[in-house]
Structures are given as structure tokens and as C-alpha cells.
Amino acid sequence: MKFKHIIWDYDGTLFDSYPIVAAAFHETLEQYGIKEDVNEIYSLMKVTLAHANEHYKAKHNLDETFFEQYKNLRTVSDAEKTTPFNGAIKLCAAICDAGGKNYLYTHRNDSAIVAMERYGMAQYFTEIITSQQRFMPKPSPDAVLYLLEKYKIPKNEAVMIGDRDIDIMSGKNAGIYSCYFSDGNESCDAADYNVNNFTDLFGILGVC
Numbered sequence: 001m002k003f004k005h006i007i008w009d010y011d012g013t014l015f016d017s018y019p020i021v022a023a024a025f026h027e028t029l030e031q032y033g034i035k036e037d038v039n040e041i042y043s044l045m046k047v048t049l050a051h052a053n054e055h056y057k058a059k060h061n062l063d064e065t066f067f068e069q070y071k072n073l074r075t076v077s078d079a080e081k082t083t084p085f086n087g088a089i090k091l092c093a094a095i096c097d098a099g100g101k102n103y104l105y106t107h108r109n110d111s112a113i114v115a116m117e118r119y120g121m122a123q124y125f126t127e128i129i130t131s132q133q134r135f136m137p138k139p140s141p142d143a144v145l146y147l148l149e150k151y152k153i154p155k156n157e158a159v160m161i162g163d164r165d166i167d168i169m170s171g172k173n174a175g176i177y178s179c180y181f182s183d184g185n186e187s188c189d190a191a192d193y194n195v196n197n198f199t200d201l202f203g204i205l206g207v208c
Contacts, residue, residue: 001098002206003177005153007144009162010106011049013181014092015115017082018045024077025052028070034060046164048107078111084119085183087198092124094207101151104128105143105160105170126151138162139169148174159205165190179204 011017022042029036036056044052056062092102102125106112109131116122127147129135135143144160147153160171161179168191171178180191181201187194193204 001095001100002204003157003159004100005103005147005151005158006095006100006205007103007105007147007158007160007171007176008092009160009164009167009181010104010108010112012046012163012183013161013167014084014088014104014121015082016085016183017078018042020077020081021045021049021074024074025056025070028066028073029056029060031069032060032062032066048164048166075111078115082115084121085198087201089119089121089124091198091201091205091207092121094202095205096124098207100205100207101126103147104130105138105147107131107137138164138166139173141170141174144170144174144176148176159192161201 008014011021019042022038022045025041026036026038041052044055053067095102104112104116104125106129112130113122113128116125116128122128129143133143135146148155148158155175159177159179160167161181162168163181165188168178168180168188172190178191179193179195179201180188182194182196184196195201195204
């Protein structure tokens with residue numbers, strides 16, 4: 001394997017969740033009589049979910065009742081509709097079979113663990129870091145540095161994979177390699193690698 005330690009993001013990287021989350025936000029806005037473009041919601045959420053929340057909160061003076069309603073709808077939608085990207089489970093298993101290790105670093109709460117367990121993915125991960133651990137958010141390297149120190153990981157054997165610039169910079173700020181994942185045509189100049197499917201990821205990671 002080219003890299004022995006793979007640090008994954010969750011939303012938009014392992015799981016195709018952004019369309020589901022954006023649709024839930026869009027539906028909640030409509031329940032309040034607010035019309036917004038779901039594609040714009042999606043784009044803002046790709047920066048961060050908090051960024052999208054703050055944008056529409058300021059624009060429409062949304063209160064906590066709105067966000068509680070959105071959270072409830074999102075939770076139901078996540079549970080029913082969010083699935084791993086094609087090839088994600090197979091690659092994580094292949095990494096373990098080849099002697100490598102997977103780690104997860106997400107801003108999500110423990111709902112990420114629930115979803116990974118539902119699809120049998122959690123067994124392939126050495127550690128899962130969620131918002132419950134209260135590390136400084138990306139692009140801070142704190143959580144990545146924690147993993148490097150705890151598991152005595154040489155920096156040249158580790159790579160951070162994510163779908164946002166903050167994922168890439170979190171890895172770069174920790175001094176490890178980075179890979180930008182997009183299921184579209186986007187790319188990130190700061191990343192060491194850019195990829196848009198899991199087939200190509202097999203090659204980048206050197207997993208046979």
C-alpha cells in the first residue's frame with residue numbers, strides 16, 4: 001500500500017449525504033413559506049453545514065423552532081435515505097485486508113457511527129472521531145495530530161481524504177498527504193491528489 005493510514009471525512013466522502021441534507025433543509029424552508037434554490041443550499045452546505053445554516057438564518061431571520069424542525073426531518077431522512085458511495089465499503093475492507101488502517105474524522109455527531117454500523121462499516125475503522133470529542137473544527141489539525149500521536153503514525157504513511165477544502169487543509173496543517181474527493185468535476189489545488197470515484201481511489205491508495 002502507498003498509504004497505511006487513511007483518515008476519512010464522512011459527509012460527501014464516505015456517505016452520499018449532502019443531497020439528502022439539502023433536500024431536508026429545502027423542505028423545511030418551504031414549510032415556512034420560503035422559496036430557495038436547493039442547488040444553492042447544497043453548494044453552501046459543501047462549505048460547511050454551519051455556513052449554510054448561518055446564511056439562511058440571517059437572510060430569513062430563522063429561529064430555533066425552524067432549526068429544531070429541520071433537525072428532526074434531517075434525522076429521519078438520514079436514517080431512511082443516506083447510503084455509502086458505491087465502492088466505499090469495499091475499499092475500506094480492502095485497506096484492512098492489505099494491512100492498513102482506517103480512521104474517521106467528522107464534524108457530525110454520533111449519527112455517523114450509527115450509519116456506519118448499519119452498513120457494517122464501523123468494523124473497518126480503528127477510531128471514529130465525531131463532534132462529541134470536541135476537537136477544534138477543521139481546518140484545525142488537532143484531531144489529525146491526536147491520531148498521529150496516539151497510533152504512532154509516520155506522517156508520510158498517512159493521508160486525509162475529504163470533499164471540502166477544510167478537510168484538505170486539516171490534513172495539510174498536520175503535515176500529512178491529502179486527497180480531495182468529488183463525485184462531480186470539482187477539484188482542489190491545495191490537495192496532493194484529486195479523485196472523483198472509488199475505483200480511482202483504489203489506485204491512489206495502492207490497494208490491489
